[in-house]
Amino acid sequence: MQRPDDLFDRQVEWDDLVDFVGGDDPIRIGIVYGRRRQGKSWLLRRTVRQAGGLYTMALQHDRQSALRRVAGSLASLSSLPGIRFELADWEEALRSARTVLDQAGQRVLVLDEYPYLLEHSPELSSVLQAFYDDVRNDRNGKPLRILLCGSAISVMEELLSGSSPLRGRTNLEMLLRPFDFRQAARYWRITDPELAFVVHAVLGGTAGYPDLVQIGPPASPSELPRWLAQTVLNPSSALFSEDAYLLREDPRIRDRAPYFAVLEAVSAGKSTPTAIGGAIGRDKSALAHPLDVLTTAGFLVHDDDVRKQRRPSIRIADPLVRFHQLITRPRLWQFEERRYEEAWAAAQQTFAAQILGPHFEHLCREWVRLFASADSTGEPVGGVGRTTVNDPRSRKTHELDVVALSAGERSQDRTARVAVIGEAKSSSSRRTIADLQRLEHLRRLLAAEGADCEQARLLLFGRSGFDHNLQSTAALRSDVELIDLDRLYRGS
Structure with missing residues (x-):
């Protein structure tokens, strides 16, 4: 199956689809899922185009309308001129699809927006199970x-659960994720690391957003405010209400208000159920359901401490959702009234401290996990995250932004060998010798807690770079690495 010329990246996913489509066994079922606008439908249409088959996208129809839609797709593919399909149920639909594909010498059937079908036909997964079992034992047709x-x-993850009829019958379980920060920069055709960073802090790596923006990225960081006014913060733009649109994707979310309250609290830095409950005036026990819904729907991520067994830290998964919760919604009437300059000026401190700062820390961890060479980390690394360390003398607890365990070490083990510790700062000032001295102090505290970290590399990440004294000192030491935005986006 030839790779399409217009496919950007997604090499791993395409290779997995090629492997899935191939082979001579009678039937395979695959599941492809992910947040909206990640390119799932685009990828599957090209799979059908390259391999041959039938692609049908469900709408929010009733059962009979959905069956008629499938029947129309089958008729368009059928080699029999003028044929009309009348499908009584999903069993007949699947049998007819197999017959038509077999006649056409094709093998792929895509049912896109599958959750829409389950709304009116909850039996469909069981029908697929029985169909799979029948075809698996029938060697007469084509694969x-x-x-x-x-x-x-x-909904899609429920298909993979132990109680699902399809559990154990799926050969492919593909979660299509957003592009990482380097892929996103190439996708947007942004070469300036500073510009790539701030655009990613707002929009993340969602593949479908450039189509919604239409005007392309800003030409320079100084043009970001004007660009945001034309796009994300423009009430006429689809991106202006994207967070509400995404929430509607989950059928469990009816009243969006309590979920928005949780998202706002997490966006503002509340990272535990107790802190979130305190921010929105609800007991943490009452948050169990909305937190579970937002987590399983992909809006929240729970990050474990890489060294300690303690409650995970909760954060927003999607940068655009975070941006709207912190910037747009608190000033909604101003943006709706096009009082953009006034609203944006009032949001500057929040944008710098609660969006750019945490996002820079996250990208630094991603750099260590995805791009840093063993020359930079001193050795191959395993788990990457953050941790806390206590200072008994000052009675303070310090948070380490970046911690990487040595490859093969078990996470949440206080005695694990630590390959890297690092701190990230997104401020406008350059980092100094004082930052290195602080990191050395934290390494000693970490060792006092039992960690094997005496040889750990010290990584200082600075969005605005480093002063001359720090650069000179780092050049003389083998255990210190300085990473600015240029190295974050281009180096290893």
Whole structure:
């Protein structure tokens, strides 16, 4: 199956689809899911185009309308001129699809927006199970490959649960994720690391957003405010209400107000159920359901402490959701009234401290995990995250932004060998010798807690670079690495 010329990146995913479509076994079922606008449908349409088959996208129809839509797709593919399909149920639909694909010498059937079908036909997964078992034992037809696709992550993941009829019958379980920060920069065709960083802090790596923006990225960081006014903060732009649109994807979310309250609290830095409850005036026990819904729907991520067994830290998964919660919604009437300059000026401190700062820390961890060479980290690394360390003398607890364990070490083990510790600062000032001395102090405290970290590399990340004294000192030491935005985006 030839790779399409217009496919950007996604090499791993394409290779997995090639492997899935191939082979001679009678039937395979695959599941492709992920947040909306990640390129799932685009990828599957090209799979059908390259391998041959039938792609049908469900709408929010009733059962009979959905069956008629499938029937129309089958008729367009059928080699029999003028044929009309009348499908009584999903069993007949699947049998007819197999027959038509077999006649056409094709093998792929894509049911996109599968959760819409389950709304009116909850039996469909059981029907697929029985169909799979029948075809698996029938060696007369050509191989058949069925791909189920959807954006409601909780619904699609339920298909993989132990109680699902399809559990144990799926050969492909592909979660299509956003592009990482380097892929996103190339996708937007941004070469300036500072500009790439701030755009990613707002929009993340979602593949579909450039199509919604239409005007392309800003030409320079100084043009970001004007660009945001035309796009994300423009009430006429689809991106202006994207967070509410994404929430509607999950069928469990009816009243959005309590979920927005949780998202706002987490965006503002509340990272535990107790802190979130305190921010929105609810007991943490009452938050169990909304936190579970937002997590399984892909809006929240729970980050474990890489060294200690303690409650995970909760953060927002999608940068655009975070941006709207912190910038747009608190000033909604101003943006709706096009009082953009006034609203944006009032949001500057929040944008710098609560969006750019945490986002820079996150990208620094991603750099260590995805791009740093063993020359930079001193050795191959395993788990990457953050941790806390106590200072008994000052009675303070310090947070380490970047911690990487040595490859093969077990996470949440206080005695694990630590390969890297680092701190990240997104401020406008350059980092100094004082920052290195602080990191050395934290390494000693970490060793006092039992960590094997005497040889750990010290990584200082600075969005605005480093002063001359720090650069001169680092050049003489083998255990210190300085990483600015240019190295973050281009180096290893």
